[in-house]
Amino acid sequence: MNAINPYEYGMPREAANFQALSPLSFLERAASIYPQRVALINGRQRQTWGETYARSVRLASALAKRGIGLGDTVAVIAPNGIAMFEAHFGVPMCGAVINAINTRLDAEAIGFILQHGEAKVLMVDKEFAEVAQRATSHMPNRPLIIGIDDVEYDEGQLIGELDYEAFLAEGDADYAWQLPADEWQAIALNYTSGTTGNPKGVVYHHRGAHLNALSNAMCWDMTRFPVYLWTLPMFHCNGWCFPWALAAYVGTNVCLRHVRAEAIFPALAEHAVDHFCGAPIVMNMLANASPELKALKTRPVKVMTAGAPPPAAVIEAMESQGFQVTHVYGLTETYGPSVVCEWQDEWDSEAPEQRARYKSRQGVRAPLLDELMVADPQTLQPVPRDGETIGEIFMRGNVVMKGYLKNPTATAEAFAGGWFHSGDLAVWHADGYVEIKDRSKDIIISGGENISSIEIEDVLYRHPYILEAAVVAMHSERWGETPCAFVTLKPGTESTEESVIKFCQHHMARFKVPGKVVFCELPKTSTGKVQKFVLREQAKALA
Amino acid sequence: MNAINPYEYGMPREAANFQALSPLSFLERAASIYPQRVALINGRQRQTWGETYARSVRLASALAKRGIGLGDTVAVIAPNGIAMFEAHFGVPMCGAVINAINTRLDAEAIGFILQHGEAKVLMVDKEFAEVAQRATSHMPNRPLIIGIDDVEYDEGQLIGELDYEAFLAEGDADYAWQLPADEWQAIALNYTSGTTGNPKGVVYHHRGAHLNALSNAMCWDMTRFPVYLWTLPMFHCNGWCFPWALAAYVGTNVCLRHVRAEAIFPALAEHAVDHFCGAPIVMNMLANASPELKALKTRPVKVMTAGAPPPAAVIEAMESQGFQVTHVYGLTETYGPSVVCEWQDEWDSEAPEQRARYKSRQGVRAPLLDELMVADPQTLQPVPRDGETIGEIFMRGNVVMKGYLKNPTATAEAFAGGWFHSGDLAVWHADGYVEIKDRSKDIIISGGENISSIEIEDVLYRHPYILEAAVVAMHSERWGETPCAFVTLKPGTESTEESVIKFCQHHMARFKVPGKVVFCELPKTSTGKVQKFVLREQAKALA
Known part of the structure; x- marks a missing residue:
């Protein structure tokens, strides 16, 4: 080994050769190279990447003018739509953190999240006006409420100090947003469902969001210009980082307020959708749809599923209808999916039932997850790869969360021994594939x-x-x-x-x-x- | 803005959530998930990803046993083959830096590179024994020479203290290689062609190699399991980072010692090749091949070309033969290509000549290059996007080199003003595409x-x-x-x-x-x- 390392002499990080990894770069690139390509479809609305970038910059500017910046939280209660998508870029563009809140929670749970996350701004879609009002009614520091008036939705109630479009109009088109000074800077806050008491606030940073967006796209063999249907809520791990992946791959986001087979099949047909994500329940819904609806699907569609081990029968039914299912696994703490059931060619020749069984295993590390193991929860010794010994799933690497907000004790517990403790119990098969057997937290x-x-x-x-x-x-x-x-x-x-x-x-x-x-x-x-x-x-x- | 940023409290980088970005992770993943897939084809030789990983680990171990480690240089003079490929992983696995030397250089130039790079080990293929011997004969600190005996090549002369296979045998199969402690650690050293005086040693780090491997694959819409023909030398910017990209995408590397149409067309047919890279001269060679050879090509093949602006006529000839040409641009200092001529749908309807002209422009920033501009070389003010005003091309971001080895003056000049100065003169078109008009000196x-x-x-x-x-x-x-x-x-x-x-x-x-x-x-x-x-x-x- 060299006593003096010549490779460490006179070559520091500087502006020319070092920039923070951030998914915000993806949006800027999509807008500058493909300004006219359609980024978003919401009912009759169409919005290009150029427009989406311009509106995100305005959002960032409007927030900055209200004093929102580094370390501030901007919460959103909205369905998958234009405002929710733009918030994934505009909020971090001013240095703030997006907190997309589960719209199915009750007022008490939402109130807890807003308090704990110290939201300075709350964007609320008409559909969730009532729960948002109840959640904020007793808050000592009530956030600035911005109502989202989706023109495609006639119900609900517009609340708040001003509406989203009026807020955007406050922003400057030429606002000089910047990449974070440090890619370790927080970009998003996502609350767990709170298995032991109150929910925990999982913090994502720009580096991890950038990498997991690419990793999930790679899992799926995504190429440029995908047409992606939003059946997965963006409030779930920021839609598994797909808002950012779609910018990287210059795709089209087809929004859907309510996830129903009656809406999904026509959307597949009308927009030539080629990708969507969803829990097994969504697959189950499609597999059991009417023949009339199913007949609308005329081209291959890639489906990414996670959230529960998908029943083999459901996978089998979907694949027989020309859906190509990729089964992935992860947790809020791993930016959504970070494990993938990679397909092996030799499984092609197996019977459909066995193929589906292979596919229902959680799998192996996704391209940009660094390490995965099944190990003894106490000793962290890997279990034998025998498909029988049960251990806990552990991950480590760049697509593991920054930590739990204002909860160093929980963070330290989750990362004890230098690995993230998933709390999921699994066996490790001889081929290196992980299969979940139970959830340790029920x-x-x-x-x-x-x-x-x-x-x-x-x-x-x-x-x-x-x-x-x-x-x-x-x-x-x-x-x-x-x-x-x-x-x-x-x-x-x-x-x-x-x-x-x-x-x-x-x-x-x-x-x-x-x-x-x-x-x-x-x-x-x-x-x-x-x-x-x-x-x-x-x-x-x-x- | 928050006075105290709660997102910076109690969430440090630690083993569970931070790992160095490195292309070495790609190899480990390919080998663990797809151990039986063919990684390398060299004549009659076939080698799986499992074997390639095991051999790379042995190489790292054997080097470490000889005292090679952090900050040491391991030079290679070899054609695209198994040893050269393995060196791209095995050398950095022990912390050292791979210096793939241009095999067409004369003894004097190679001698300069070995001296300047302080190579401790030199791996030499039989074909280049003579020039290597002359290059090292007068060196005061002669490197350990390891001969590479390619069984597919009968000529040349095996030289050195021991042969590559014997060297591998010295290594331990269970050597505990590690990712670099810092992703800014050097992984490769590539000398420029030295148009003005002595060549400069361009240093790549693990972070940049990881990111440009992914970026170039994205430029090409690469999906898993590509079959890649090595017409581009790996000593050229580490084959534009494709040895690492091929590991990330679990591809098959088809090696070719001598790049000739007589070898390329049969290889395309025999191995179902779907990707290759090459300078325009390689495309020209194929475009002008005999009809008998051309008839061997029966499926679409993606071609990535760079190294010189490809004449529109050559692009046109290639595309008419079913080669899909992606034109990219970069320099040794940008890990090879970092700019891509992204295709726009509306160009499809243009006449072939106009299409080829569009494609011969250098284009826009590749997915993971951060910024690109054409600007006044003195003031760094961007030129107008009028397609006429000539300026210099500047890049910045993570896929710009770490710096020039032992040459802080040249590094500072290259990075003056916070941008990398390419030395290439270009115009900037209204659509944001860059078109090179000449090297400054041309x-x-x-x-x-x-x-x-x-x-x-x-x-x-x-x-x-x-x-x-x-x-x-x-x-x-x-x-x-x-x-x-x-x-x-x-x-x-x-x-x-x-x-x-x-x-x-x-x-x-x-x-x-x-x-x-x-x-x-x-x-x-x-x-x-x-x-x-x-x-x-x-x-x-x-x-």
């Missing part, structure tokens, strides 16, 4: 949404007659999974399933309400812990 | 008018009998300078100076018409570029 995934069993139990425990409660996932034709509650009543009290469900409806978002309530004694271990695996077996029989 | 100034030698060459290439053409300045009593054309005729054709001049008079302004036409073989550099300084000397004698 997450229920319903319609693509993570539901914490603990959170529902918390509510049940607040019911005056309920002594004990345990919630597990139950199979649902419609949602993939739905919560199933097992409860023990207090002695001398009486209740009904209907009454318990009604209680839940008052205290949680609709999609979290248990589909079934069973009255029984809870099975317990010798140390008094509820044996959820026993309940899961019972739930299976009930489904 | 411009001909006649009667006060700037004449682009490229423009004249473009016309000469359209002459039916002209195979190759090069134009330089010649002294003129009257005009100061006048163009002097050197041309090579196609086999079996004849022409006269008078007839060529008449052809020019029909196709260009009078003041641009060459004052002299010389019929000859064009002198070329090792990379196939015409040696204009030789022609200038000849033109001096003719004036």
Whole structure:
């Protein structure tokens, strides 16, 4: 080894040879080279990349004029549409952080997020006016509220100090936005579903957003000019970084307010869509659509799915209809998908059922995830690749979050030992593919949404007659999974399933309400812990 | 703006969420997920990605055992083959820097490079034994010489302390190679052709190599499993970073020792090649191949070309034969190509000649180049986008070199004002596309008018009998300078100076018409570029 390293002499990082990695570069490039290409389609609206860039710059400028900048949070409650897309660029262009909030949350949960994230601005689509108003009504530092008036949507109510278009008009077209000085700067804030108490705010930085956008596009063999249908909410891990990937690949974003087969199939046909993402429930919906709707699909479409292990039968049904399914896996903490079930040629010759089974495994590291392993949660020793030994999935690398906002303890726990602890339990197959067997935190995934069993139990425990409660996932034709509650009543009290469900409806978002309530004694271990695996077996029989 | 930025609190870079960007990750991934896929084809030899990874690890280990590590240079003089490919991974895996040397250089030039780069190890293919021996014979610190015995090549002479396979055998299969601690660490050293004095050593770092590998693949719409024919030498900007891109996309590298039409067409057919790179001279060679050879090409092939502005006529000829040409531009200092002539749909409807003219422009920034401009070399003020005003091309960003080895003065000059000075003169079109008019030193100034030698060459290439053409300045009593054309005729054709001049008079302004036409073989550099300084000397004698 050289005593003095000549390669470290006189070659520092400087303006000519070092720039922060940021997905904002993708937008500037798309707009400068392909200004006339269509970036966004929303109903009858069409918007080019040139226009999208100009409007994003105005948004950044308008925010800056209101004093918003480095370290500030701009929250958005909106469906996949033009404003939501532009916020993915305009907000970070002024140095701020975009916090896209799950529109299915109740006012209490949204209120918590706005408080914890210290949102200075809240952009709200008409459809979510009511919940937003309730969420902000008691806030000590109420954010500036900007109403989004989607001309394609006649319902709802426009609220806020001013409307989005008026706000854009406040901005300067020639605002000198800049790349972040440091690519480690935060670009987005995404709240987890809060499996253990309050949700945690996962922070993404520009470097990771840039890299995972490219990585997910590579997983999919994406080439220039994709036509992408937005069935996946952008509030889920920033749409798995696809708003940024679409800018990098100069694609067309086809927006969809409500994800229904009746809207998806016509959109596929009308816009020559070739890509979309969705939870297995979306695939299930399409696989079970009417023959009339299905007949609208005339060309191959690539589908990326994640959020729950997709049932082999659903994959099989989709592939038989000419959808090419790529199964990916990840968490909010890994910018969405960071693991991909890469296809092996030799699987082509297998029977459809076996092929679908291969495809339902979570897979291997995506192109730009650095490392992936299944290991003992305590020792971090990798488990044998025998397809049987259960361990926890660990990731590390540039597409793992910056950390949890204002929660160094949780960040330190999540990164203990130099790896991100996913909390998902899996086996490691001989070929290096990971397959999830269980969720260590008992997450229920319903319609693509993570539901914490603990959170529902918390509510049940607040019911005056309920002594004990345990919630597990139950199979649902419609949602993939739905919560199933097992409860023990207090002695001398009486209740009904209907009454318990009604209680839940008052205290949680609709999609979290248990589909079934069973009255029984809870099975317990010798140390008094509820044996959820026993309940899961019972739930299976009930489904 | 927030007084205290909560997004900078308690979220440092650590092992779980930060890893150095490096193309070495691509190899590890290809080998772990697709160990059985063919990585390399060299004559009758086949080598998988699993084997290539294992051998690269052994190479790194063997080097480390000889004391080679951080900051050390390992030089290679070899054709595109297995050892050269493996060196692109094995050398940096032990922390060292690969210096792939142009095999067409003479002993003196190679000797200078080995001395300046302080090579500790020199890997030499049999074919280049003699020049390597002469180059090293007088070195005070002679490097360890390792002979490469390509079993597919019967000629030449094996030299060195030991042979490459024996050296690999010294390495451990389980050597714990590591990613660089800092992605700014050097990975490669490439010497410029040294048009003005001694060549300069351009240093690449892991970050830039990673990013330009992806950027060039994106330019080409590359998807997984490309079959790539090596017509471009790997000693040329590390094959434009394609050894690393091929690992990222798990492709097959088809090696070719000597670039001839007689070898290229059969290789396209035999291996179902779908991609290759080459200077315009390679395209010219294929465009002028025999009908029998051309008949071997039965499927579409993507061609990436750079190294000189491709004459429109050559592009047109290639495209008419089903080669899809992507024209890119760059310099050794920008990791090879970093500018791409992105195609616009509306050009499809133009006549073939106009299409080829569009395609012969250098274009716009490649996906991962940060900025590109044409500007005044002194003031760095961008020129108007009028397609007429000549300025210098400037780039900045992550795919600009780390700097020149042991030459901070040249580095500072190259980066003056925060931009990399390319030395190429160009105009900027209204659509943002850059078009090179000449190297600074290749411009001909006649009667006060700037004449682009490229423009004249473009016309000469359209002459039916002209195979190759090069134009330089010649002294003129009257005009100061006048163009002097050197041309090579196609086999079996004849022409006269008078007839060529008449052809020019029909196709260009009078003041641009060459004052002299010389019929000859064009002198070329090792990379196939015409040696204009030789022609200038000849033109001096003719004036």
